[in-house]
Amino acid sequence: MALRPETASHLLIDGELRTGGRGTFDVVNPATEEVIGQAADASDDDMDAAIAAARRAFDTTDWSRDHAFRARCLRQLRDALLAHTDELRDLTVAEVGCPVFLTHGPQLVGPVTDLGYFADLAESYEWRRALGEASPMGIKNTRELRSEAVGVVGAITPWNFPHQINFAKIGPALAAGCTVVLKPAPDTPWCAALVGKVIAEETDFPAGVINIVTGTDHRLGARLSTDPRVDLVSFTGSTATGRAVMADAAPTLKKVFLELGGKSAFLVLDDADLQAACSMAAFSVVTHAGQGCAITTRLVVPRAQLAEATELTRTAMAGLAADDPTKPGTICGPVISARQRDRVEGYVQLARDEGGTVEIGGERPDRPGFFVAPTLVSGLDNSARVAQEEIFGPVLVILPHDGDQDAIDIANDSPYGLSGAVWGSDPARIDAVVDGVRTGTMGVNGGIWYSADVPFGGYKQSGIGREMGVAGFEEYLETKAVATPVP
Structure with missing residues (x-):
């Protein structure tokens, strides 16, 4: 057959x-x-x-x-x-x-x-x-x-x-x-x-x-x-x-x-490999054009490293352009429909309206298909709508934190609690963050929890x-x- x-x-x-x-x-x-x-x-x-x-x-x-x-x-x-x-x-x-x-x-x-x-x-x-x-x-x-x-x-x-x-x-x-x-x-x-x-x-x-x-x-x-x-x-x-x-x-x-839904946080501690963490955060959010409920869409980095993290993430995104999904090297394909593309673009404009800066992306590639360029938004805090609402597109919001407990608080300041990630070097600090974040799954330093024998689901909404x-x-x-x- x-x-x-x-x-x-x-x-x-x-x-x-x-x-x-x-x-x-x-x-x-x-x-x-x-x-x-x-x-x-x-x-x-x-x-x-x-x-x-x-x-x-x-x-x-x-x-x-x-x-x-x-x-x-x-x-x-x-x-x-x-x-x-x-x-x-x-x-x-x-x-x-x-x-x-x-x-x-x-x-x-x-x-x-x-x-x-x-x-x-x-x-x-x-x-x-x-x-x-x-x-x-x-x-x-x-x-x-x-x-x-x-x-x-x-x-x-x-x-x-x-x-x-x-x-x-x-x-x-x-x-x-x-x-x-x-x-x-x-x-x-x-x-x-x-x-x-x-x-x-x-x-x-x-x-x-x-x-x-x-x-x-x-x-x-x-x-x-x-x-x-x-x-x-x-x-x-x-x-x-x-x-x-x-x-x-x-x-x-x-x-x-x-x-x-989810609005999962990618938490970077001040002892993490910043370049590796930012590269992974960029890769994650553009995979399948960000159309995953468990994808991490808030990148939360130490305030002292915000400028460096923004540049590293922008550079990583520049190498992950939206492209033909049949190509073996493509990571970011199209979103599912014209309606979904309009929704994502509406959130990018909302980020600008709220005072954010679109560091890269935000535009519609000049080609057939429902593509949205991978997008990084900076200059907002966690109360912004683009940091609180699920966009379901390749849009990452970068936010600063002032220490491990503040990072936990930002992650939990959300109606959702589906997934998350933490990057750092000190196992005790990482364990405290994992314990503190109210979410159904957590990846540590790139750990992948997806498997047939792993239960998946979330807290809160x-x-x-x-x-x-x-x-x-x-x-x-x-x-x-x-x-x-x-x-």
Whole structure:
């Protein structure tokens, strides 16, 4: 089976590849602004059918109880997708606009390979755990805890790292024994639709266990939040939309997982290798044009070194120009759409309006595609909107601090708490900073925390719960306590 653009205009519902009830919609290459194909545009009836199929598959089959079979299906999917790596790589770069080097990691191969981790968990997890004997009210009992799948999962995903986020939801949910309805972002429907084609044609997943519904109607995602047949909704996206998901889910009291925004701080201590730190901060913020919720977008440096750090960062950014994502050396590709480019440019103008200095970048490159030049902003403090709000573009704000505790305070002076980084030489000082920053992940001197076994999520308005790792797997489980009298 070949995976080509013309094979991506379908939904996966109840084990069948179907056309969309609203026809199709255009898929645009953000690096060229050209229409490169069509995707299925689902109707409300399509979503209703997908939810019904997932409910039926959970309630009437042994999927949730057959751990070995689930593991086998997940490994089938992993192996089939890896066999299509070259085709998926080309389609992903074209649809997402991500630099090709990222498809060897978190944009494709990494998350596909991670399906094996969740298959292993399905087999090795302690589904029943004995608590021993106890005698409440004088009656001796043996007690046991059983972990069971929560039920039907509605997964709503964004466009920036579609494979990684899609599989970070459906992988553990399926391994846990849940059935799933996946609603991907309309900007990147192919990454999900082609997975649906592989599931339907190259795996043994039973009908209805996994359903994939692409479409332009944002009410489709809201349907997953409100429908009483859905037991859990897992959403990754903006904090504003996350609030709406939480409110929509409240009447049915369904479980909610939210992975939301970030405005993460890159803290440089006064004993750090300043050039290495500034180079890494520049590289991080321009990777995939800054379109990552965990990317560090505030560079916080010692006040005495501010001028030097600004020059070092500006120089590093100058060598990381926005370019064609198909080139092997490109780090910064386009942003996803004209609307997103306008949003980023609006924040650059806001930085100027607030009294900041655009040290480099800020302009639109003279070429087709939704490109924004890597941008460094100085001359503002942490109260500025560009230092407080998530921009989702290759824009870095450099801020001064007056010692380690002040750096911690600046990092924590944010509604978000998703990720962060610290650079320094003294392990004790670094450890104090890591302890002090209220965030879900921290990288130390370039350390990379991303891995299938590492839980990811945030504090404060960056979300609720964790994704990946055992903690992410357990988001999709319920706990049942069983007591039996001892004769």
